[in-house]
Amino acid sequence: MSEALFLTGVNSFCDQGFYNESIKEEWLMKLQQQLQKHRTDLIIAVGGLVLIALVSRYGFNWQLGYTVAMFIASIIGFIPIGLQAGSALRVRVISIDLLVSIAVIGALVIGEYNESAIVTFLFLLGALLEQKTMEKTRSAIGDLTQMAPAQALLVTTDGVENVDIDSVDEGDVMLVKTGAQVPVDGIVTKGNGYLNEASITGESAVMTKTIGDHVFAGSILENGTIEVQAEKVGEDTTFGKIIELVEEAQDTKSSVERFIDKFATYYTPIVLLIALLVGLVSRDARLAITILVLGCPGALVIGVPVANVAGVGSGAKLGILLKGGEVMATFKHVDTFVFDKTGTLTYGTPRVNAVKHYREDRDAVLQAVASIESESDHPLGQAIINFVDAPAQTVSETQVIKGMGVSATVGGISYLVGNLTLMAKYHVAISAAQQQDVQALEAAGHSVVLVAQNNQLALVLGIKDQLRPEVKASLNELRQMGAKQLIMLTGDNQATADLIGQELTLDVVKGNLLPEDKAAYVQALQDAGHTVAFVGDGINDSPSIARADIGIAMGSGTDVAVETSDVVLIKSNFHQLVTAFGLTKKTVANMQENIVLALATVALLFIGLVLGLVNMGSGMFIHEFSILLVTANALRLLLSTSSKQKLDQRQLLSETSRLD
CATH class of the missing domain: 3.40.50.1000 (HAD superfamily/HAD-like)
Structure with missing residues (x-):
């Protein structure tokens, strides 16, 4: 009985301990979330206290005000850094935050409140600016996500209902009005209109869409009203896959990044060990703490990932995944x-590449041929229709001659459209010069279509898949x-x-x-x-x-x-x-530049320390500046993208003006 009570008490104690630990973990997590949410306010508070301290000392010669303000600034600034270091330690990671935390605690112990306050302020400011820079490099994904449709008009038996895009299923029919985005990949089942698909296909020309045509999510209906039956929805759409691919790409690490991560896991403990040994040998705690600050590999750790993200984002803006x-x-x-x-x-589809005409009314003959071919589904006929792009005329007396072509009448004029065998069958005369035209087109890899008007050769069309x-x-x-x-x-x-x-x-x-x-x-x-x-x-x-x-x-x-x-x-x-080839070369070069900048900064800081030119505060300033330097260097990739986009737009406008 007593043994049972004892075991029950032990279990209860352990459960209570586990419960308290869970509450503690949850509380710390919420605290970190709040600090992250108010990071800017926190930095302003720490910076304001540092400023008050400096004014107290150098403006009013008030040493107590200076000391108190610096101490409070150190404590406030240390809280988020220490919590972050603690979180990393719990998963057995020795992070940069740990180096700074130890340095700040050491500075507080030896009474160097000014050093600890300035170090925490600069570290927090650098982290904030680093975050903002990363958000800038990821702006391509943000732009893509914002372009994705969020709402849709669902056609039901009771009418039309405005629904969230996540509730749309395959097979549902969507109503799309003028100016709206197509919410799904699907087929037009009713109506017609003009779609701008530039965000998906890159094609700037507005595309005519009618019943049976495929449309993409994210494209914009410039004019008209259509109903679209969903084939792909959400992340399965072409637009959704583009976003997913870019997100995956930006989170994928290169071998260089993996090496840097591995290097940092060994580098940080080595810096801790060096600082400890220096402190023990020299009996100079300030020197040991300064080594911890100067040894932070921040620029090295951030330099490669930020270049990678900027490179991927730059490609996404240019339509390259x-x-x-x-x-x-x-x-x-x-x-x-x-x-x-x-x-x-x-291009992958046959197109009219050459037209040899032997009559003055070339365009009228072409329109008649396109009208005749509009009744056929032959790929060569479709190429002619796309080439002429004119309203169909009334066609009569159509007769298909198997393996040769077709005969028909348009506007009271008889036409033959087909190959040489068809021309021979109807005794259409072909001169030596015309025969040479046909042979030259065939030698160049064209499929040749001959057109006779009232039994006289009028056109020779060369059709092939064009470069x-x-x-x-x-x-x-x-x-x-x-x-x-x-x-x-x-x-x-x-x-x-x-x-x-x-x-x-x-x-x-x-x-x-x-x-x-x-x-x-x-x-x-x-x-x-x-x-x-x-x-x-x-x-x-x-x-x-x-x-x-x-x-x-x-x-x-x-x-x-x-x-x-x-x-x-x-x-x-x-x-x-x-x-894409050029962008990869620039991005990899950017990564290498950032590695050199980061290592050079650390080397110069330690040289400055040995020569007595660098202290803890100035060292942290240079360290944070190096982080901003490598992120700014990576941002050049995005700036060059913007310049290229503007150049492409100017070239397009110039070309349009020339055509007009």
Whole structure:
């Protein structure tokens, strides 16, 4: 009985102790949260007390007022620093806050209240400015998040209901009015309008959307009213994935950052040990405390992460998703770029590239041909429709001639649209010069469409998947930036591949390749010692994107390619590849500059200490200044982004004015 009572008492005591400990932990957490919330007010209070102390001493020669104000300032300033150090110790981390805490306690013990007050003020001020700078570098994510739609108009059996975007499910139908954002990725089921998709695709032109067309969350309906059935909602939308990728990238550490973190875990205890030994040997507590202050590796710890975050944020503003610091560190060393053809170097869809006309009424013939092709779903016909972009005319007597083309009548005039065999069947005369035009287009890789008007050849259209206009200049820039090899791998026939290779002066061109052949070629390049970047857009490119040292996906590509890649060019503009390559080089260089600045600062502080030129207060001032210096250096990446955006806008305005 007595034993049972004893055990019950022990358990009760232990439970009570655990309960009290839990209350203590919760109380400390709430205190830290409150201090964090009022950090600015706290710094103002400490700074004000330091100012009062200085005025008391040097203005009124009041030593007691000076001492009391400095002491109170030290205590107030020490509370958040000490709590932070304690929290780190509880998880077995020796942090910078611990070095400062010990230094402040030591200064208070030996009566150096002025030193302890100034150290706490500068440390808190530096931490606040560091936080504000990091918030600035993460502004790209904030901008993206604010652009995401928060509300939606849900179409129900009872009418239209305004709902939170989080409550929308796949299959729901949304109403979108003029000026509103599309809340989901989906298909237009009713109405039509003009959508601005620049925030998603980078395409500045307003797109016409009607029933059956796909739309993206975050795009803006400039005019019209549409109903959209949701296919993807929330984080699954294209816009949601962009935000998620940027957030993940900014939180991903590079090998340099991981090294710095590991270095700091050993460096901080070493500084503590050195300070202790110096104090014991020299019997100079002030000197030991000063070593603790000067040895804080703040600039070293913050310099690399802030550069990484600024680099990722800078890329996001330019429409480039760089998935973390490790990607940038590797991308910088790429010496071989391998490209897919279709959808990467080219647009990926056939377009009218050449028009040979043999009659004066060229435009009227083109409009008639587009009207005829509007009744067909053939890819070449769609290319003609997109090229002409004119209202359809009335078409009659349409007859499809299998394997040859189509005959029809528009405005009382008969037309033949098709290949040479169709022209021969209807005895359309083709002169030697016209025959040469056809052969020249075929030799250049075009699919040729001939148009006869009243049995006389009127047009010859050359249609092919065109090169992106910025590709050639961009490839030359890549060479200037250090690319040693530019290679194209494609599933198209070798003859078509060679034509593109010659036009772009590529180093190697390989055609007739299956997806596994492309991946094997990438592996062979890596085995030969090259650092390889593969640029593609389709599902068939995913194995090569995953295999390469750096996989790069065009933003218009498939979800698989985008998710497999290390870099996403959201706007699918090939020049973004050059921008991304240059940005990684700048970011890595910025990291290296920050490391040099941080180490140089520590070295100079200790040299100054040995020479008697630096004390605790001035040392902390220089230490905090070095943190601001490395963060300001990282901010240059964002400033250069803003300058580039303004330059691009000026170029766009200039080009628009020229066209007008």
